[in-house]
Amino acid sequence: MKLREEMMKMNLNTAVAALAISVATVTAPMAQAESQDPIKIAVNEWTGQHLSANIAAELLKKMGYSVEMVTAGGLPQFTALEQGELHFNPEVWDNSITDAYTNGLTSGAIVDMGQLGLEPREGWIYPDYMAEQCPGLPSYQALYDCAQAFANAESFPNGRLITYPADWGTRSKSVVEGTGLPFNPVPGGSEGAMVAELKSALASKEPILMMFWQPHWVFAEVDMNWVEWNPAQGECVEEDQQRDTACGFAQASVNKIVSKSLPENWPKAAKFIEQFTLTNAEQNAMILEVDQGGRPLEEVVQDWITANEAKWTSWIN
Structure with a gap:
């Protein structure tokens, strides 16, 4: 009987230790944010960009980062990114750009993190x-x-x-x-x-x-x-x-861009941003919910996060 009790205690201790390891694994991203300085995310004038920016923000929060949403005009934002006053915009249509954007890419002050995944x-x-x-x-x-x-x-x-x-x-x-x-x-x-x-x-x-x-x-x-x-x-x-x-209009690619300070100060956030994607179908459905269904953008963002946990879990880990 005593031996059995000792074995039960050992099994319980093993289970508690395993749970502790599991909790540590889940919360590790929260503990590993390189800096608590806020990552400043540009918010532009259209609903689709509001959605991509807020989804990215919520996932960065899950990684333990402090995030600040900053209303930014479509043209002035590039100067702010070049100067490090903004850090991230997940949805930049590259056929609506300025010299500040082009010069920022050339100088390295702005970094292209790849396409968001939209087909515009x-x-x-x-x-x-x-x-x-x-x-x-x-x-x-x-x-x-x-x-x-x-x-x-x-x-x-x-x-x-x-x-x-x-x-x-x-x-x-x-x-x-x-x-x-x-x-x-x-x-x-x-x-x-x-x-x-x-x-x-x-x-x-x-x-x-x-x-x-x-x-x-x-x-x-x-x-x-x-x-x-x-x-x-x-x-x-x-x-x-x-x-x-006349050929009309150059058709855009939609890119994720950051200031050079972001990968320097928050390298794990930069790796997440490289992987972050949205599709036309996903964004169209969310825009319809917000603009026509009258649902709060925050609710629609949380619905996407809940429905796509299998996708974003690999991005943040």
Whole structure:
């Protein structure tokens, strides 16, 4: 009996030791954060980027890092990253960049951590009913002859083109000027303002031509068409186009970028960032939940984290 009791005690001690090792393994990332200085993550103007930034932030927190979310304009953020005032942006569309971004990559002040995994498209979109008023669409050449079909009182006789918000760059304006299209580019105020104007136009079948992008929930809810351009001969440069050979817009890759201080100060975080990915399908579904379902972004982020634990566990360990 005594021998049996001793064996039971040994087994209990072994079990407790195993549990302690297991707990240590689970909590190890929390204990191994190289610094408690906050990793500052850029938050831009569109819902998809809010989602990618907040998912990355929550996973970094699971690794034991302090995280600070910083609202950052699409253009000024590159200077802040170059100067180390921001540390990380998980979703940078590389066809909306500035000299500060390019120079930062060249100097090493900004580090490219690879693609996020999205498969984007950008360009001008229009609804089916506008094709009836502008024969020849989807070719961009049709817009020369039916610009008035897209006009409003302020733009007439030119068509009205809703472009990206001003601090996202002037790519549509460059294409209009280079090709001589009779359209007035009008910057949208924000993603939300652009979507509201699109939905209003669709509801009353008003004319609309808008610069837009995917992934986005819009394409899961309404039928929209893309203006088509000539195939690019090499790189498509918005600032250098002519009427007969216009290629429209360079199609982006979506990259994760960091300041050089991040891999220096938080090397384990840098390894996580290299592995972090999202797909169009994942992001589209989450954007729809937030923008149309009215769910808090934080809840949608937590749903993704819960559903994808098998995926992200390997990233953070």
